[in-house]
Amino acid sequence: MERNDRVSRALMVWLFMVLLAVAAAWVTISLVNEYMYGPETDVRSYFNHLEDGDGARALGAINGQVPDGTDATLLDGDALKQATETLEDVRISTISQDSEGAVVRAEYTLAGEQHSTDYNLHPAQTQWGFFTVWAFDETPLPTLTVSMPGVTSADINGTSAALPGSQQEFAALPPGIYTASYNSEYVDAQPQSVALTSADQDESVTLEPSASQAMKDQVQQSISADLKTCTDQQSLYPSGCPFSYEFDGRVQGTPTWKIVEKPEPSISVSAGSADSSRGWSLSPANGVAEVSFTSLDLYDGSTEEVTERVPFTYDAELGFDDAGAVTVSR
Structure with missing residues (x-):
């Protein structure tokens, strides 16, 4: 009888340890799923690519859709990197999430002003049977149209950009501040800046020539x-x-x-x-x-x-x- 009691107690301890291990594994999987595979991770990665000026990775991460007929000058390199020079205090949080998708909000400051952008993501696949891999929904990019009568190029964020017909529409990656300017030996134009923060934003600036x-x-x-x-x-x-x-x-x-x-x-x-x-x-x-x-x-x-x-x-x-x-x- 005493022997049976010892076996029962050992079995109960074993079952408790198994349940504890399962619970610990579940907590671990949940934490990894949230902090390493959650939708916020994708948004953080996107912002990192922006600040690095890595347009190719940023465009791929956000599943960006470049509008037809737009110029891609602002989507990479110094023009992109300069767009986020004043990007600070980035805070990322999940607004809503279910099995169909998630809305992640990024709050930040640009040039000292508070802004926020919402990003829509969906589950793309599952790894190892436990971890959900998220991806951005197709995201149309905002545009900036720059025009200046009588010129064929202008500077945007310090990068020379062609203006065929004295005007051009540029695709851009949000968020960022884009500054158009013009300077030559005899002509100046007062710089004009626009903050692009959302996918459905289309802005335009016209530079006015003046004597240098x-x-x-x-x-x-x-x-x-x-x-x-x-x-x-x-x-x-x-x-x-x-x-x-x-x-x-x-x-x-x-x-x-x-x-x-x-x-x-x-x-x-x-x-x-x-x-x-x-x-x-x-x-x-x-x-x-x-x-x-x-x-x-x-x-x-x-x-x-x-x-x-x-x-x-x-x-x-x-x-x-x-x-x-x-x-x-x-």
């Missing part, structure tokens, strides 16, 4: 040189110049001129002309010259020093010579 500082400097140099040909003339009526001084008396000696307020015309370029020598123009600008001379009284021979300010308007055309240098002509 180099262009402004050359225009001022040309105007100064032009006006110098006028101030060098020792006459009250400089030939071919925008200013003169009416005086009925007699001048003793020679008059002298100087510019005391330089005209500073605005520079503009019409649509479609930013990358060419056509379409550039200068607005009329006001300036002030100063003339000095000695007047002679013919009756008594007395003299008087005269200095007068002479307002004038400078009106000229802006162009380029055969070498591409800026020309200003009245």
